Amino acid sequence: MKISAVKVSKLDVEMHQAIKTPIGEISAARNVVVCIETSCGLVGWGETSPMAAITYDSQASAYALGTEMAPLLLGQSPVALESCLALLRRYCSRSSILCAFDMALYDLAAQAAGMPLYSYLGGGARALRTDHTIGNQETVDETVAMALHLVESDFDTIKLKTGRPGTLDLEHLSAVRAAVGPDISLRIDCNQGWDYPQALRLLPALAELGVEYLEQPFPVWDVDSFARLRARGVLPLCADESVFTHTDAMRLLRADAVDYLNIKLVKSGGLNTALKINSVAEAAGVRCMIGCFGESRLGLTAAAHLAMARPNIHFIDLDSALHFSADPVIGGLTYGRGGEISLGSGIGLGASLEPGALTDMFEVSS
Numbered sequence: 001m002k003i004s005a006v007k008v009s010k011l012d013v014e015m016h017q018a019i020k021t022p023i024g025e026i027s028a029a030r031n032v033v034v035c036i037e038t039s040c041g042l043v044g045w046g047e048t049s050p051m052a053a054i055t056y057d058s059q060a061s062a063y064a065l066g067t068e069m070a071p072l073l074l075g076q077s078p079v080a081l082e083s084c085l086a087l088l089r090r091y092c093s094r095s096s097i098l099c100a101f102d103m104a105l106y107d108l109a110a111q112a113a114g115m116p117l118y119s120y121l122g123g124g125a126r127a128l129r130t131d132h133t134i135g136n137q138e139t140v141d142e143t144v145a146m147a148l149h150l151v152e153s154d155f156d157t158i159k160l161k162t163g164r165p166g167t168l169d170l171e172h173l174s175a176v177r178a179a180v181g182p183d184i185s186l187r188i189d190c191n192q193g194w195d196y197p198q199a200l201r202l203l204p205a206l207a208e209l210g211v212e213y214l215e216q217p218f219p220v221w222d223v224d225s226f227a228r229l230r231a232r233g234v235l236p237l238c239a240d241e242s243v244f245t246h247t248d249a250m251r252l253l254r255a256d257a258v259d260y261l262n263i264k265l266v267k268s269g270g271l272n273t274a275l276k277i278n279s280v281a282e283a284a285g286v287r288c289m290i291g292c293f294g295e296s297r298l299g300l301t302a303a304a305h306l307a308m309a310r311p312n313i314h315f316i317d318l319d320s321a322l323h324f325s326a327d328p329v330i331g332g333l334t335y336g337r338g339g340e341i342s343l344g345s346g347i348g349l350g351a352s353l354e355p356g357a358l359t360d361m362f363e364v365s366s
Contacts, residue, residue, distance in 0.1 A: 001007020001039055001077060001078065001079070001112065002038065002039045002075050002076065002077060003036055003037070003038055003039075003041045003073045003074055003075065003076050003077075003078050003332070003364060003366075004037050004038055004074070004366055005036075005037040005074075005363060005364065005365035005366070006034065006035070006036050006037070006070035006073050006224075006363070006364055006365075007034070007035040007036075007037075007070075007072065007106050007361055007362065007363045008032065008033070008063060008066040008067050008100075008361070008362045009032070009033045009035070009358035009359060009360060009361040009362070010030075010031070010032060010033070010059060010063055010072055010358065010359045010360045011031040011032070011033050011047070011224070011296065011324055011328065011353065011357060011358060011359075012029065012030055012031075012359065013028060013029040013031075013207060013254075013296060013324050013325065013328060013357075014027070014028045014324075014325045014326070015027055015028055015029070015294075015323045015324060016323055016324070016325050017323070018135070019133065019135035019161070019323065020135040020136035020137070020161065020164065021135065021136055021161050021189075021191045021193075021222065022136065022161075022162075022163030022164075022190065022191045022192065022193030022227070023053040023054070023191045023192060023193075024052075024053045025050070025268075026051070026294055028294075029049060029294035029320070029324065030049075030050070030058070030059040030198075030294070031047055031048060031049045031050075031059065031129065031294065031295065031299075031326045032047070032048050032050070032059055032062045032063045032097060032098060032100055033045070033046070033067060033098035033295065033298070033353060033358060034046045034070075034095075034097075034101050034103075034104045035104065036073065036101075036104040036105065036108060037109045037134050037365075038078055039107060042078075042103035042111050042112060043108075043352070044078065044103075044105060044106075044107035044108035044111065044229075044283035044301075044348065044349075045103070045104055045107055045298060045349060045351060045352050045353065046099065046100035046101060046102065046103030046104030046105075046107065046270075046298075046302070047099070047100050047103060047295055047296060047298045047299035047302075048062055048097055048098075048099040048100040048253060048266050048295075048299070049096070049266050049292070049293040049294040049295045049299060049320075050062050050266070050293075051266070051294070053295045054241050054267070055095075055096045055164075055266060055293075055313045057095055057096050057097075057268065059188050059315045060127065061095075062088050062095060062096050062097040062100075063097075063362075065092060065095055066097045066100065066101075066362075067362045067364075068091070068098065069091055069092065069101065069302065069339065069365050070084055070362070070364045071089055072087045072088060072173055073087070073088075073092060074100070074285065074365070074366045075294050075366055077236040078105055078108040078109060078251050079108070079109045079112050079163070080111070081105055081109055081272065082272075083104065083183060084101075084105055085098075085101075085102060085105070085272055088101055089183055089269075094244070094269065095269070095328055096121045096266045096267075096269070098216075098268075098269035098270055099266045099268070099269050099270040099299075101270070102265075102269060102272055103265065103270055103271065103299070103302045103349070105273050105347075106270070106302070106348075107348040107349040108121075108348065110304060110347060110349070111347050111348035114347055115306075115347060115348075116305070116343065116345065116346065116347055116348070116350065117302070117309075117349055117350075118305040118306075118309040118343070119309075120348075121271075121275070121305065121306065121309035121310070123308050123310065123311075124204070124302075124307025124308075125298075125308065125343075126308060126311065127340070128304060128307055128308060128316050128318075128340070128341040129156075129157075129186075129314065129337065129338065129339050129340050129341065129363040130316045130317060130318045130335075130339040130341060131155070131157035131158060131159045131187060131315075131317050131319065131321050132150050132155045132157075132158060132159065132319050132322065132339060133158075133160075133161065133189075133317070133319055134146045134147060134150075134158060134159070134160050134161065135161050136161045136162070136163065136164065137172070137265060138176045138177055140171055140172050142336075143160070143172045143175065143176060144175050144176055144179045145309040146354050147160075147176045147179060147180050147184075148179055151180050151184060153337065154337045154338030154339075155167065155184075155338050155339050156183075156184060156185060156338065156339075157184070157186075157187065157212075157339075158176070158180070158184060158185070158186055158187070158275075159184040159186075159187045159188070159189055159316075159317060160172065160176065160186065160187070160188050160189070161188075161189055161191065162174065162188045162189065162190050162193060162194075163190045163191055163192070163193020163194060164193070166198075167201075167202070169202065170202055170205055170206075170360060173186065173188065173206070173209055173211070174205075174209060177210065179207045182210065182217075185212050186209065186210065186211050186212060186231060187211065187212045187213055187215065187315075188206070188211055188213075188214055188215065189215040189216060189240070190214070190215065190216055190217040190218075191216055191240075191241070192216055192217075192218060192220065192241060193217070194217040194224075195218070195219065195225075196225040197220070198227065199217045199225075199229055200213075200229070200232075202231070203229070203234045203235055203320055205235065206234075206235055207234050207235050209349065210234070211235060212234070212283065212300065213235065213236040213237065213238050213259065213260060213324065214235050214237055214238065214239040215237075215239075215240055215262065216238065216239060216240040216241050216262075217229070217237070220241045220242050221242075223242070223251065223252060223255050223257050224241065224255075225258055226242070226252070226255070226258060227255045227257040227266035230256065230257060230258065230259065232257070236259035236260060237257070237258050237259050237260070238258060238261070238262055238289060238315075239252050239258045239260075239261055240249075240259070240262035240264070240291065241267075242258075243252065243262065243263075243267070243277065244267045244268060244269075245268060245269075245273055245276075245277065245309040246276035246277045246279070246280045248277075249261055249281055250280055253280065253284045253286060258286070258313065259286065259287075260286060260287050260288065260289055261277060261281050261286060261288050261289070262288070262289040262290075262291045262315075262317075263277050263278060263289065263290050263291065263301055263306075263313065264291045264292060264293065264303075265291075265299065265306070266293050266295070266299070267300060271302065271306055274306055275306070275310070278306075278310050278312055278313060280283035281312065282310075282312040287312055287313075287314040287315070288310075288312055288313045288314065288315070289313070289314070289315035289316070289317060290303050290304075290306060290307045290313050290315070290316055290317065290318060291317040291318075292317065292318050292319070292320045293320065294320050295320050295321070295334055296320075296321055296324070296327075296328060296329050296353070297321045297327065297332045297351065298332060298349070298351050298352070298353055299338065300318045300320065300321055300332070300333055301331075301332035301333045301350065301351045302328075302349055302350050303318055304316075304318055304333045304341055305343065305349065307318075308343060315340075316341070318333075319339070320337075327365045328353055328354045328357030329351055329352070329353060329354070330351065330352045330353065330354060331344065331346055331349075331350045331351045331352060332349065332350060332351030333351075
């Protein structure tokens, strides 16, 4: 079995409502999709969702790079994952487009083995349930209304974007806690929006509100502030933008800077490096979270397979497709009430995209 064709396309999907964060606003998914075809008829799918403020690339740059990388895979064996990924990484060592190629290759390898991807990765079926994210709303009333809607939809965990100046975040969080009661888990994500003095001032109140953990309060480079805040032992800290690779994970863990690591396939360049991040964390006794940017259910399906296969990935944040105004994915994960995730019984990813949803298709074949 050889790779006979590689297609690179754009995928654009609008969202119901823009999600505001301290580092930007997401109002639509602007993604890139890779489709790899083989000589025996198997087809693998992968997706990336660049976010320039974090991944330092865009849909346009990821797509352009993908068209340059596609010919490298022609004639290669898709089940020789390490060899194929080495070819791609020699061309480009860090770009979100690697995620789409990596995902498609893993899809093919699992299909060739006749197994769902989570089984191919050595895992077994287990229950998964995602949280749901509320963006940086302008008013407290807006934030509370969204939180109550999620509780009415049986979500038991809400993730709130923070990073507002002064004590404004505390006003929103206090109002949400009062509205939803003590049994709903609240997580907060600053997206680098705080500095150390602000975090120090807010931490005791956050603990009083029963916040489960604090995600990425500081800039990517500020490992020292992570370590200083964690040493106080008030609230668990999670790193997101600070961890792209397993070497980033090692640096943070050696500094005793974090309690949890947020794995995102787009950041790590796909499943291969994500598996390494989880292994490093697990060896250190640190749990992981699986997160997302603006992936469709295609990319989220790959992330869910990874979480299914690795129980050390304890926190699930795979809600981006719930914000979409349309769903271009065939098969793949499905959501139940309250964020329950089901993967079905398909082999590989078990997901593909409606051809009509893809634009600017580039194809190279042998």
